[in-house]
Structures are given as C-alpha cells and as structure tokens.
Amino acid sequence: MASLPSTYKAVHLANRPKDHIEADTFTVKQHQTPSASSLKDGQVLFQPNYLSLDPATSIVRGWLNDSRSYIPPVKIGAVMRGVGVGTIVATKSSKFNVGEVVYAGSGWSELAVLPEKDVEKLDLPSNGKMTDTLATLGMPGLTAYFGIINVGKVKAGDFVVVSGAAGATGSVVGQIAKLKGAKVLGIAGSDSKCKWLVEELGFDEALNYKAKDFAKQFRASTKQLIDVYFDNVGGEILDLALARAKEHSRFVMCGGISQYNTKNPQGPKNYLMIVSMRIRMEGFVVFDYEKQYPQAKKELARWVAEGKIKRQETIIKGGIEKMPEALRALYEGVNTGKLMVEVKQPVEAGKSKL
Structure with missing residues (x-):
C-alpha cells in the first residue's frame, strides 16, 4: 500500500x-x-x-x-x-x-x-x-425527480419541454416525464446531443437552439402548447416557452445557466403571459425535499437497474x-x-x- x-x-x-x-x-x-x-x-x-x-x-x-x-x-x-x-x-x-x-x-x-x-x-x-x-442517483437526479414530479406535477398526456435537456438534470427530467406518460421535447446545444436525446433516451423530439431558425422550429414543435416547462437555462428560450404556454401550465424554474456569466441577466419579456395564461411559475431547491431523498433514491435506482433511465x-x-x-x-x-x-x-x- x-x-x-x-x-x-x-x-x-x-x-x-x-x-x-x-x-x-x-x-x-x-x-x-x-x-x-x-x-x-x-x-x-x-x-x-x-x-x-x-x-x-x-x-x-x-x-x-x-x-x-x-x-x-x-x-x-x-x-x-x-x-x-x-x-x-x-x-x-x-x-x-x-x-x-x-x-x-x-x-x-x-x-x-x-x-x-x-x-x-x-x-x-x-x-x-x-x-x-x-x-442520476445524486443531486442532479434528485433535482430532476422532485422538479418534474413534485413541482411540475407531470402526468400522462402532458406535453413537456425541457431546456438544457442534454445535461445531468435535464436528461433525467425528460426520461422521468416519459415514464409518466408525457410527450417530451428537449432543447440542447448541438445536433449530436439532440440525436442522443431522441435515439438513446427516448425523447419524442429535440431541437438545437443554435440553429439559425430555432425560434421558427420551436413554434412549429409546440403547436399543441406546453403543459410543463422545465427551465435550466433562462433567457430567450424561457421567453419562447412563455409565448407557447397552455392555460394553467406549470413552469419549473430550476436554473438559468445562460444568464450566470452575463453582466446584465435577461429577465422574461413575455411575463404578461403568466397572467393571461394563469401560468404557475415556481422555483425550487432540491434541499427542500431532503426528508424525501430515501424514497426518491430508491425509485431512481430501480429505474436505473431496469434500464428505464440511461445516463452518460x-x-x-x-x-x-x-x-x-x-x-x-x-x-x-x-x-x-x-x-x-x-x-x-x-x-x-x-x-x-x-
């Protein structure tokens, strides 16, 4: 030794x-x-x-x-x-x-x-x-679990949009939403990440936000309007999501990585949609759910063991x-x-x- x-x-x-x-x-x-x-x-x-x-x-x-x-x-x-x-x-x-x-x-x-x-x-x-x-079995997975289940209250038939979908948290959010019977659109930063989300993780669709016509693609892909939006990035994508929100939709505010390194962070321009569509926009911190960690970890571990949640x-x-x-x-x-x-x-x- x-x-x-x-x-x-x-x-x-x-x-x-x-x-x-x-x-x-x-x-x-x-x-x-x-x-x-x-x-x-x-x-x-x-x-x-x-x-x-x-x-x-x-x-x-x-x-x-x-x-x-x-x-x-x-x-x-x-x-x-x-x-x-x-x-x-x-x-x-x-x-x-x-x-x-x-x-x-x-x-x-x-x-x-x-x-x-x-x-x-x-x-x-x-x-x-x-x-x-x-x-998956740590803070990113727990954040995804409590965010989409407890805050987002995802249910079968929901249309869920996840920003930062190829990250540690977003990738688990989308997979849990699919397990709950939702349709899932992921937003990521490259074509290869989008391919991974659809072909490996089972997302229904994924869009590259760096594409020149991303806003047009986003509007086309959200014609049915959004039930649950899981936000990891903030900024312009959040504004696009607000414009496509369904009445009484749930916006899960997890992070805003697009704004962390900016001198003047961008707030939502479409905030009046929160009023007109009666959107519930809720922030959360995973530590709020500490007493529920054991049950969540048990369920996440089971999904991993059964191959229902994949990770990279x-x-x-x-x-x-x-x-x-x-x-x-x-x-x-x-x-x-x-x-x-x-x-x-x-x-x-x-x-x-x-």
Whole structure:
C-alpha cells in the first residue's frame, strides 16, 4: 500500500467574478497532508476520485458571488465548495473503514478531513457505478425527480419541454416525464446531443437552439402548447416557452445557466403571459425535499437497474487543477450528461498508509 504524498493541493476562491470566470478567480495552493493521528474521534480523511460540477443543483455562481441565496457564499481565500465521490484513506470513525468508497462534500481538494456525519455510504443498484452518486442517483437526479414530479406535477398526456435537456438534470427530467406518460421535447446545444436525446433516451423530439431558425422550429414543435416547462437555462428560450404556454401550465424554474456569466441577466419579456395564461411559475431547491431523498433514491435506482433511465458522463481528466477549466466548460455547454473531474483514478485510490 503506497503512502500518501506529504502535501496535497486544493483550489481556493481568490476573487469574486464580475462577469465570466477568469484565470484569477481561483488559485491552487499546497497544504500539509494530515496524519492519521491528527484525526479526532468521529473524523475521516477523504480522498475524492471524482468531483462534481452541476450549476442547476449547486447554483455555483451563488456560491462565488456575495449575494443573497439559500446558502452563504464561499469566503475569499476558502477552498471552493463542492461534492465528490471517493475513498476513505484514514479513519477514526466506527462507521467507516479505510478503503471504503463514499460520497462527501469535500470541496475542491485532493484530501479533506470530515466529520462522519458529512459522509455517506454508497447504495448502488447492481448495474450502478460510483459516479452515479454524482449524477442520476445524486443531486442532479434528485433535482430532476422532485422538479418534474413534485413541482411540475407531470402526468400522462402532458406535453413537456425541457431546456438544457442534454445535461445531468435535464436528461433525467425528460426520461422521468416519459415514464409518466408525457410527450417530451428537449432543447440542447448541438445536433449530436439532440440525436442522443431522441435515439438513446427516448425523447419524442429535440431541437438545437443554435440553429439559425430555432425560434421558427420551436413554434412549429409546440403547436399543441406546453403543459410543463422545465427551465435550466433562462433567457430567450424561457421567453419562447412563455409565448407557447397552455392555460394553467406549470413552469419549473430550476436554473438559468445562460444568464450566470452575463453582466446584465435577461429577465422574461413575455411575463404578461403568466397572467393571461394563469401560468404557475415556481422555483425550487432540491434541499427542500431532503426528508424525501430515501424514497426518491430508491425509485431512481430501480429505474436505473431496469434500464428505464440511461445516463452518460463527460469526465475531464488531469486532476484538481482542472476544476476551474471544467467550470468554464460547464457554462459553455461542452458536456453531454454529467460533467465531472477525475481527481484521482479509483484504481490508484484506496487504502493508503499515513
């Protein structure tokens, strides 16, 4: 069993971004590796193999900017907030063993000392994998589940439109809607993503919002009008959806990634449609449903095991230093499915002496 290096790296917030994520937004620092003897009772030393990037569930820009939100922003100089799946490399907890693979909020760091209460054991279906905990069986999947079922109240016969449909959350939203008997139109950023949505995930139709005649295509594809709109992007697509909303439609406001990196975010121009069509537009945060996580995870795991929910990952390799680059890539929409960074290959992780 190889020893851990004497130091480890972590990504710290250096400056609050005014507009785009810049090179000086984050800085990488070296830290002394904690010894096993330095752990207190009930603590573990966690080594992430994969770290997650998902703005729809994390509202990452809310963590970066000092503005009112459901969770305080990251302080300047602090390790950037984040969650990952990885390995226990040292423990003073009776609940976790060295070498055990777990889920934890470690931040953007190669190592993290954590209390046992902040660490979760994995509970995967037979065909599951550790990275599912960051995707379909984690916050993106839970966000999709509660958003489309509890907020959107999807039912058989509904016409559902999902923006950001090829992302970790949107792709699950569409598949759940199909399982509930709805017709689903997905909006994504490339022809290949649209093909994946229809041919692999079973969406009824998908449109590339980068097409020159996208607005015309959207109006043609929504002639029957929208019952449920699941919004991950905001901006112009939200305005188009408002114009095609059915009376008493439900708009699930999950995120607005198209607006996170803009100096002057665009609000809806067609907001009067909310009045005339009696639209219910509701925002939500997945943490509101924490008490219902076990049942939701059980149902999501069953759908994955039965092959009813398919998933795809985009993994950026290169270690912890790739986290800022990966965050920029997320806003640019380079990913299909779940985006994550491989901090350390699982085969290299595991039981390490300190």
